[in-house]
Amino acid sequence: MAHTIRWGIMATGWIANTFVRDLLKDPKARDASDIAHQIVAVASSSSKDKATQFITTLSIPDPCTAYSTYEDLVADPTVDVIYVATPHSHHFQNVMLALNAGKNVLCEKAFTVNAAQTKILCETAREKGLFLMEAVWTRYFPLSVQVREIIRSGEIGEVLRTVADTSFGDDVEEKWGTTHRMVNPDLAGGALLDLGIYSLTWVFQTLYHTLPKDQRKPPTVTSQMTPYHLTGADESTTILLTFPTSTPTNTGHPRASHGIAMTNIRVAADPDEQGTSGPNIRIQGTKGEIQVFGNPFRPTRYRVIPVKGKGQVREVECAFPDGGHGMFWEADEVARCLRDGRLESEGMPWEESIVIMEVMDEVRRQGGLVYPAKIESTEYPVQL
Numbered sequence: 001m002a003h004t005i006r007w008g009i010m011a012t013g014w015i016a017n018t019f020v021r022d023l024l025k026d027p028k029a030r031d032a033s034d035i036a037h038q039i040v041a042v043a044s045s046s047s048k049d050k051a052t053q054f055i056t057t058l059s060i061p062d063p064c065t066a067y068s069t070y071e072d073l074v075a076d077p078t079v080d081v082i083y084v085a086t087p088h089s090h091h092f093q094n095v096m097l098a099l100n101a102g103k104n105v106l107c108e109k110a111f112t113v114n115a116a117q118t119k120i121l122c123e124t125a126r127e128k129g130l131f132l133m134e135a136v137w138t139r140y141f142p143l144s145v146q147v148r149e150i151i152r153s154g155e156i157g158e159v160l161r162t163v164a165d166t167s168f169g170d171d172v173e174e175k176w177g178t179t180h181r182m183v184n185p186d187l188a189g190g191a192l193l194d195l196g197i198y199s200l201t202w203v204f205q206t207l208y209h210t211l212p213k214d215q216r217k218p219p220t221v222t223s224q225m226t227p228y229h230l231t232g233a234d235e236s237t238t239i240l241l242t243f244p245t246s247t248p249t250n251t252g253h254p255r256a257s258h259g260i261a262m263t264n265i266r267v268a269a270d271p272d273e274q275g276t277s278g279p280n281i282r283i284q285g286t287k288g289e290i291q292v293f294g295n296p297f298r299p300t301r302y303r304v305i306p307v308k309g310k311g312q313v314r315e316v317e318c319a320f321p322d323g324g325h326g327m328f329w330e331a332d333e334v335a336r337c338l339r340d341g342r343l344e345s346e347g348m349p350w351e352e353s354i355v356i357m358e359v360m361d362e363v364r365r366q367g368g369l370v371y372p373a374k375i376e377s378t379e380y381p382v383q384l
């Protein structure tokens, strides 16, 4: 018997639309017959009409209630879990609203504007016994799970370097202007929080998450940021992360692994989107390398290359069942966590979300990117 969870959708923008399309796909198409999803409520802070329109356009089955406020949504007793799909600037306030109403939460990336806010959210969820997860969907792709398994199996040896690039070659002025959330500091915009987080996801998945818990140590960080001349949010950020490893060396110096996380919205990592320029992610170990192709947030295939003479190169494609975008895998994880009474997901633990937010805080400090005090605030409630 499938365990069904009932979703409430907070906001009706681009990603809410994509997420709901995936929720509506039949889980059996992806061999998930143990869980099921129902969308029972949608709220738009713009108007009830916008929420109704969203329900109609996406053909969400009855019963599904449209609300004109997020407060009404979180008060709905039929909702098990809220999906927060607002801009980064609003996540802290929106998640606090939901947790205080006793709701479980899946919140879009970047989790919050800063690490202090993330810590408060995790502490609040723990105190209230509620489930909370940062929606880093890529971690739940079968491709990501397989790559982590390959690393843990030792097939590519000790992983000492990961290079990841999440970069779009946009005409920034033309495409994003000054007010879009991508570049607007009032909405915690900029390449780092929006896209750089995926490069960091690959660095952390491969150099941190794959280690036993007691060996996971936060990295030191050196970075450079280029501000977008029209708003001051970053259009380009490059980060060098140095993770201590437990491997002894004969020089007496501790060996370190390095992550290089890049993001840029003016030059593209993969200009023709065919992988002609090579993989966007390279995971380099002492016995071989894994190369990952496609956007780092939605990878499409990987290649394992053993060191010379030590085996065959193999290539694996990632299928997207039922024409889905790939967000259903993280939704399935939420359903299983709720079914099993877990407050956090093993794939994206609170502790790791906090460490990644701390890295982004440090990168912003080094780059001089300061957001308005109102959205950096750890006070709740604050009217944004």
Ligand SMILES: NC(=O)C1=CN([C@@H]2O[C@H](COP(=O)(O)OP(=O)(O)OC[C@H]3O[C@@H](n4cnc5c(N)ncnc54)[C@H](OP(=O)(O)O)[C@@H]3O)[C@@H](O)[C@H]2O)C=CC1
Pocket: 010, 011, 012, 013, 014, 015, 016, 043, 044, 045, 046, 047, 050, 085, 086, 087, 088, 090, 108, 109, 110, 135, 137, 181, 187, 194, 297
């Ligand atoms: N996982 C992924 O692949 C992706 C994740 N994202 C993440 O999802 C979140 C939302 O992004 P996206 O959907 O692209 O953004 P959109 O601008 O398309 O939608 C955001 C929605 O948030 C609501 N909202 C509430 N307050 C504000 C405000 N002050 N300004 C603007 N919108 C507001 C609005 O919905 P309403 O009027 O209905 O209340 C709006 O439609 C971000 O955290 C982003 O990083 C985005 C794209 C892809």
Ligand SMILES: O=C1OC[C@@H](O)[C@H](O)[C@H]1O
Pocket: 194, 195, 297
């Ligand atoms: O999370 C994301 O992934 C896809 C991108 O297009 C989008 O800007 C970003 O928010």
